[in-house]
Amino acid sequence: MNFKWEAINKLKVESGKLKVKDIVNLLLENRGLKTARQKEDFLNPDISKINSKTLKISSVGLTKSIARIKKAIKEKEQIIIFGDYDVDGVCASAILWETLNEIGAKVMPFIPGREEEGYGLSKKGILSVLKKFKNTKLMITVDNGIVANKGVDFANKNGIDVIITDHHIPSSKLPNAYSIVHTTEVCGAGVAWALAQELKVKSEKLKVEDNHLELVAIASIADMVPLKGANRSLVKFGLESLRKTKRIGLLEIFKEARIERENLQSYQISYVVAPRINAMGRLELAMDSLRLICTRDKKRAVALALKLGNTNRKRQNLTEELIVHAKREVAKKKIGKLIFIGNKDYQQGVIGLVAGKLVEQYYRPSIVYWKGDEFSKASARSIKDFNIIEFIRRASDCLVDFGGHPMAAGFTFETKKAEVIKKKMEEIADKLLNSASFIKTLKYDLEIPLSALSIKLYESIAKMEPFGIGNPVPVFASKAIIEDIRFVGKENSHLKLKLRQLTASNHQLALFDAIGFGIGEEYKDLKVGKEINIACSIDENEWNGNKRLQLKIRDMRLSSSDVFLGCSLSSEQ
DSSP states (O other): OOEEEEESSOOBOOTTTSOHHHHHHHHHHHTTOOSHHHHHHHHSOOGGGOSTTTTTOOHHHHHHHHHHHHHHHHTTOEEEEEOOSSHHHHHHHHHHHHHHHHTTOEEEEEOOOTTTTOSSSOHHHHHHHHHHOTTEEEEEEESOOTTOHHHHHHHHHTTOEEEEEEOSOOOSSOOOOSEEEEOSSSOHHHHHHHHHHHHHHTOSOOOSOOOOHHHHHHHHHHTTOOOSHHHHHHHHHHHHHHTTOOOHHHHHHHHHHTOOGGGOOHHHIIIIIHHHHHHHHHHSOTHHHHHHHHOOOHHHHHHHHHHHHHHHHHHHHHHHHHHHHHHHHHHTSOOOSSEEEEETTSOGGGHHHHHHHHHHHHOSOEEEEEOOSSEEEEEEEOOTTOOHHHHHHTTGGGOSEEEEOSSEEEEEEEGGGHHHHHHHHHHHHHHHOOGGGGOEEEEESEEOOGGGOOHHHHHHHHTTOSOBTTBOOOEEEEEEEEEEEEEESGGGOEEEEEEEEOOSSOOOOOEEEEEETTOTTTTTTOOTTOEEEEOEEEEEEEETTEEEEEEEESOOEEGGGTOOOOEEOEEEO
């Protein structure tokens, strides 16, 4: 991958010219926080300010939903929480099921099988519910439903009222639901949490401790929502709750994954916890993930955590196999502006992961589909500044259904139309994309001398956590001289350097350790004494009780290239 380097802030910091607080102030401004109030709210968020009103949820839909739920409780009607099989849907299901159960509702959760019933409130899903719970009178969707026009109509015909709670982008015509609780400000679990909070306020039966913020945090990180505003507050306080959680299921996940919950950050959620919860919905049934989150039985929690871990490892192996196959398919043809491939042997549960890997490899919007006999299901992933759901919408006349977000979406189509749809989408992509679209930009915050990087700066930047979409780990650029080179890890795939600051006088300054993961082969001919441009993050590395700074390399160029290397600030034990 060739990167175009771009400074967010053109200011060049000279050693000793700016204090730590000044650098942090620049970082906050780089993230769109201009006023003192905005910066204060960001660094010291107030969870009490997050409610249905600030989340832009319609008070009409909310009031109507609460009244209908109260009626169902009073008349002892069967209520079904109709969830989704990803992390967001599982967490949202847990939040509403636990809340309604505690306030006296006759309620059961239902999460459709990816292959059996498919995504969202479908006819098949509703029939499966009615087969188990014949007297269902009310369904509450979580993390789905806002585009389920046909599903809602089918439910209505069967005497079922539907309350939709969702955060996905709606189509031009809303479903004919009893009521809708919707916002795009937060994830699906965030919407469920907002409804649950309103229900709790109006109920006198709730006795248990409110521990749902921890589920909102997991879902928000897994669903990659921008960690600004309300999302930042929900994740920040949710992570604090997670570090003290008493949920047996989560504790067993942490144990199985060898996570120290006291040091839990968004990274462990993204790459360790969320994949385990997701794995069940990808390969088996997501209900087991929901059972693990909600169980109060120690033995059951241990067994389920082990099952999630094993299923995730199976998912990893399968994904790697399909990625190899997909790359071979792409290599057979000239790469255009859109990658569109499919196969009958592809597993529905991992095609989205494969599409994501193709985007990483080729930096093109990528669509991967499972080819069925009559219908096929596709998953799409996008590149920066290319709204994939709006792109898919342009071809909606050829599709059975579709839905998703600007960066990730999915759709179903008749298999016989595969080539027609591919051609149409390629034509649309040709019109919307140009050569500049495929130049990946690596942005760094500002240029800074190595001597300005310190433990104090690291500790100040740590207050900007949690990091993620919308609030990336700060990236810096600097010039340095290579003092030492080592190759470490399996097959020497990682590069470790000792760097010295480049100065006009060339006098000796403190050395900095730097590490570049997965770039050992690329820089195997690198020599000591070379001058490089580096943009780096401060990583606090601890060894034998001693803490010191370590730079994390994102990319690297020799000084003659006049391109900076990127690295980010993060703490890793």
